[in-house]
Amino acid sequence: MSKVSTDLGKDNIGKLLFQLATPAIIAQLVNLLYNIVDRIFIGRMQYGDIAMAGVGIASPIILIISAFSSLIGMGGAPLVAIKMGEKDNRGAEKIMSNAFSCLIILSIILTILFQIFKEPMLWKFGASEATIKYSIDYLGIYLIGTIFVQIALGMNSFINTQGFARIGMTTVMIGAIINIILDPILIYGFNMGVKGAATATVISQSVSAVWVLKFLFGKKSILKIRREFIIPKLKIMLPVLGLGIAPFIMQSTESIVLVTLNSRLQMFGGDLAVGAMTIMSSIMQIITMPATGLSQGSQPIISYNFGAKQIDRVKKTFKLCISLCFSYTTFMWIMLMIVPKLFVKVFNNDPALLGIASWSIKVYFAGIFMFGIQMACQQTFLALGQAKISLFLALLRKIFLLVPLVFILPNFIDNKLFATLLSEPIADVVAAATTAICFVIFYKKTLMNIEKEFNNEKNNVIN
Numbered sequence: 253m254s255k256v257s258t259d260l261g262k263d264n265i266g267k268l269l270f271q272l273a274t275p276a277i278i279a280q281l282v283n284l285l286y287n288i289v290d291r292i293f294i295g296r297m298q299y300g301d302i303a304m305a306g307v308g309i310a311s312p313i314i315l316i317i318s319a320f321s322s323l324i325g326m327g328g329a330p331l332v333a334i335k336m337g338e339k340d341n342r343g344a345e346k347i348m349s350n351a352f353s354c355l356i357i358l359s360i361i362l363t364i365l366f367q368i369f370k371e372p373m374l375w376k377f378g379a380s381e382a383t384i385k386y387s388i389d390y391l392g393i394y395l396i397g398t399i400f401v402q403i404a405l406g407m408n409s410f411i412n413t414q415g416f417a418r419i420g421m422t423t424v425m426i427g428a429i430i431n432i433i434l435d436p437i438l439i440y441g442f443n444m445g446v447k448g449a450a451t452a453t454v455i456s457q458s459v460s461a462v463w464v465l466k467f468l469f470g471k472k473s474i475l476k477i478r479r480e481f482i483i484p485k486l487k488i489m490l491p492v493l494g495l496g497i498a499p500f501i502m503q504s505t506e507s508i509v510l511v512t513l514n515s516r517l518q519m520f521g522g523d524l525a526v527g528a529m530t531i532m533s534s535i536m537q538i539i540t541m542p543a544t545g546l547s548q549g550s551q552p553i554i555s556y557n558f559g560a561k562q563i564d565r566v567k568k569t570f571k572l573c574i575s576l577c578f579s580y581t582t583f584m585w586i587m588l589m590i591v592p593k594l595f596v597k598v599f600n601n602d603p604a605l606l607g608i609a610s611w612s613i614k615v616y617f618a619g620i621f622m623f624g625i626q627m628a629c630q631q632t633f634l635a636l637g638q639a640k641i642s643l644f645l646a647l648l649r650k651i652f653l654l655v656p657l658v659f660i661l662p663n664f665i666d667n668k669l670f671a672t673l674l675s676e677p678i679a680d681v682v683a684a685a686t687t688a689i690c691f692v693i694f695y696k697k698t699l700m701n702i703e704k705e706f707n708n709e710k711n712n713v714i715n
Contacts, residue, residue: 260415260556261337265568269576272412273549275421277542282421282428293435294449303446306386309379312507313366313391319503320358321402324351325409327496330555330635332475333413337559341475348410348468349481350488355406357484359399366395377511390446397454404460411467413552414474419467423460431456491637498634498642505650513672516658520668521608528609532616535595539584539617543577543624547631554635570632577624585621588613612673619677622684629684629691641690649683 260268294303328351335344366373374387404423412420431452438448468477510533517525550573557565588595592613596606626649633642657675665671 260333260553261560261562261565265553265565265572268553269546269549269569269572272415272417272552273546275417275549277545277549278421278425281541281545282425289432290435290449290453293439294446297439297445303386306379306383307390307446307449309374309377309383310387310391310394312377312511313370313373314394315507316504317362317366317398317401318405319500320362321355321404321406322503323496323500324355324358324402324492325406325496326499326634327351327492327494329409329413330495330551330637331491332410333552333555333635334559334637336414336474337556337562339560345475345478346481346488347492348475349477349479350484351410351492352403352407352468352477353482353484354489354492355402356399359402362402363395363398366398367392370395386446390450393447393450394453397457400454400457400461404457404464407464407468408460410475411464411473412548413555415552416467416473417549423464426463427456427460430459494640495634495637495642498630498646501643501646502650509650509654512655512658516662516672517669520662520672524605524608525612525669528605528612531596531605531609532613535588535613535617539581539620540623540627543581543627546577546580547573547627549573550628551631551635554632555637558636566636570628573632574625574628577628578621579624581624582621585617588617588620612669615670615673616676618674619680619684622681626680626684626687629687632691633694638694641694645683645687645690648686649679653679653682 294307297303328347332344332347335341335347370391371384371388374384374391379387404427408420408423411423434452434455435449438444438452439446440448442448444451465477467473468475513529517529521528550569553569554566557563557569592610593606595613596609626645630642630645633645654675657678658672661671661675661678662668665674
């Protein structure tokens, strides 16, 4: 491994995790920040509340577009790192080059399909006569930049997995800073409204995409996108798609979960309950992003050393990652249980909303301390190339547990609002416990055997 980045096979585990996770966490928080700033600018327009609703209705399509970038990027990156650990950089470049061309093909298909069907889809997602114009205006421009989104998000994973975490962080920060600068200029200065917000996003993502490609085609990257490998091959892409389906489902199903929760909360608690859910969704992002950054920072280390059959380093990295993630989510759980009002006041001071949101937080986040275990184990499965297990765990929490519980529990508990909110902690605890059990079983069956075989090979060579 070139010292231009880091030596994933030899450097201190704690130092490596800090070097790789810190930029990942910062990138996640910056990404969250500029999304919030985007909403603030739109919300302060004339008829900003309606414009916000219109843009929000387009969010499921935007989430799906981002999910496709994860399908390729997060599916391919661990496989690339494993190949690097095996000292097969040529094989790694085949995967990365195939992924690049597939992202371009996907971008063209998604742009055409969503441009044709965007209006009927937006009506089905809940658009009204008042909001449909804003939804179409925003999405129509955003879709033009689909190719930039796919490249910036999808190919950035291949920068991070080589150990260039700061370069990967810069990709996000460039887009965020440009977006924040352009938002007020285009929305207010050029009086473009939501079209200005969408244009700012397209421009910022295009610059990020150019930055990513300049690096991956340049001299500093350990791996290069090669023309000889640019034509996608099924035998290369099938493992990528198999591994990437888990993060794809995790992202694409988020919209299903939110729509389901909001509809049930509206039924049992009205607008105040939906307002509380909006606040809790934002708090959930703030809590999960650092844990996500930590677990993503561990991925290149685990993947590389798994490929190099250095199982001891795999174990050390996993133990450190799960300890940090669990400690962090437990700390946040304690804070939410003790001072829930402190979190609510960041978003709103209305007494009625403050009351219901503070109470709801104690129920909704009752199991969040287990989320650190869920994230660490699930990301490790991804890092080890375990596609089937990752897919099952991705479906478990949201699709198999949370959504059904939202409909089932109110039939057995008199307080329907409480029952709906209770679905979240039950899903969190059961999913995390199941993930941990799966990991223990996998560890005993696979990792220990690999370690024994490798030690036997070493002893034979010595003898």
